[in-house]
Amino acid sequence: MTDAPAKLEIRGLGVRFGGLVALDDVTLSIGRAEIRGVIGPNGAGKTTLLNAVTGVSRPTSGDILLDGRTISGLKSSEIAARGMRRTFQTSQLFRGMTVLENVMTGLHANMRTSIFDAAFSSARVRREEREAAEKAWAALEFVGMTRFADRDGGELSFGQQRIIEIARALVSEPQVILLDEPAVGLSLNRVIELEDLLRKIRAERGVTVIMIEHVIRVVMNVCDRVTVMASGRKIAEGTADEVTSDRNVIEAYLGSGFDADGQKS
Ligand SMILES: Nc1ncnc2c1ncn2[C@@H]1O[C@H](COP(=O)(O)OP(=O)(O)OP(=O)(O)O)[C@@H](O)[C@H]1O
Ligand SMILES: [Mg+2]
Numbered sequence: 001m002t003d004a005p006a007k008l009e010i011r012g013l014g015v016r017f018g019g020l021v022a023l024d025d026v027t028l029s030i031g032r033a034e035i036r037g038v039i040g041p042n043g044a045g046k047t048t049l050l051n052a053v054t055g056v057s058r059p060t061s062g063d064i065l066l067d068g069r070t071i072s073g074l075k076s077s078e079i080a081a082r083g084m085r086r087t088f089q090t091s092q093l094f095r096g097m098t099v100l101e102n103v104m105t106g107l108h109a110n111m112r113t114s115i116f117d118a119a120f121s122s123a124r125v126r127r128e129e130r131e132a133a134e135k136a137w138a139a140l141e142f143v144g145m146t147r148f149a150d151r152d153g154g155e156l157s158f159g160q161q162r163i164i165e166i167a168r169a170l171v172s173e174p175q176v177i178l179l180d181e182p183a184v185g186l187s188l189n190r191v192i193e194l195e196d197l198l199r200k201i202r203a204e205r206g207v208t209v210i211m212i213e214h215v216i217r218v219v220m221n222v223c224d225r226v227t228v229m230a231s232g233r234k235i236a237e238g239t240a241d242e243v244t245s246d247r248n249v250i251e252a253y254l255g256s257g258f259d260a261d262g263q264k265s
Contacts (some may be wrong), residue, residue, distance in 0.1 A: 007032040007208045013062035013229040015048050022048040022230040033202050035209040037223035045231040047089055050178045054086050055079040083175035087165045095154030099164055102153040103136035106168035143168045159190040178209045183215035198222045238251050
């Protein structure tokens with residue numbers, strides 16, 4: 001992995017909100033099929049980093065390259081079209097839509113309802129909808145959730161919804177997925193399932209994963225490398241073992257220890 005060209009490169013990235021410096025000169029290089037963890041205290045700038053990479057926030061300085069091509073400054077729909085998908089820190093399945101339909105919306109990066117608005121207007125649209133449903137079914141199969149396909153998105157438990165969100169991120173066969181705290185609020189059994197799923201995504205799909213996570217056991221168990229942020233800056237990077245024994249990281253983040261589930265407390 002070290003010799004291969006980076007899948008995603010972030011160079012000297014800065015994001016300001018008025019006078020607040022949310023990201024300051026952040027540089028990361030992430031390889032293909034790598035699972036990169038991003039950890040750090042609340043307000044460190046982790047979500048801002050994901051927002052900047054996916055075009056939700058506009059960088060004020062620096063560059064972001066996907067396969068060596070600049071994507072910074074592109075609209076989020078254009079970045080999505082290059083093969084990038086994300087999940088959100090707060091769960092966002094749609095109520096009033098089945099789980100299968102929720103996953104189908106992942107095929108339409110920024111036009112979440114368009115396939116339904118247009119439904120049944122023509123044979124072509126019907127065919128597209130059938131193909132979308134087949135892809136969504138395959139994505140549910142990949143995450144092991146087909147038994148919920150016909151249920152309303154809002155009926156599922158919080159933990160189940162988080163897994164469906166990952167299926168929605170995967171359905172368009174992206175090259176890079178960005179997950180914002182996928183394990184937050186999950187029971188230990190669900191956390192173990194999530195770890196298995198992340199390993200499967202890496203092994204079977206070769207997808208590059210960038211994962212913000214406070215549940216340290218997930219970071220320890222699945223991340224190839226970990227970037228630690230605090231106050232908008234990168235303060236450490238390395239294997240999970242390296243960063244969790246780093247004095248700066250312990251002082252800035254880990255000092256207060258973990259609870260029984262490996263959640264930062
Ligand atoms: N749209 C915005 N406008 C103004 N300030 C913002 C905006 N988004 C984030 N911030 C600020 O930027 C800083 C970084 O926030 P961010 O959400 O990236 O942190 P985080 O590391 O994801 O934290 P957490 O672990 O709590 O999710 C915080 O001080 C936050 O208040
Ligand atoms: Mg956040």
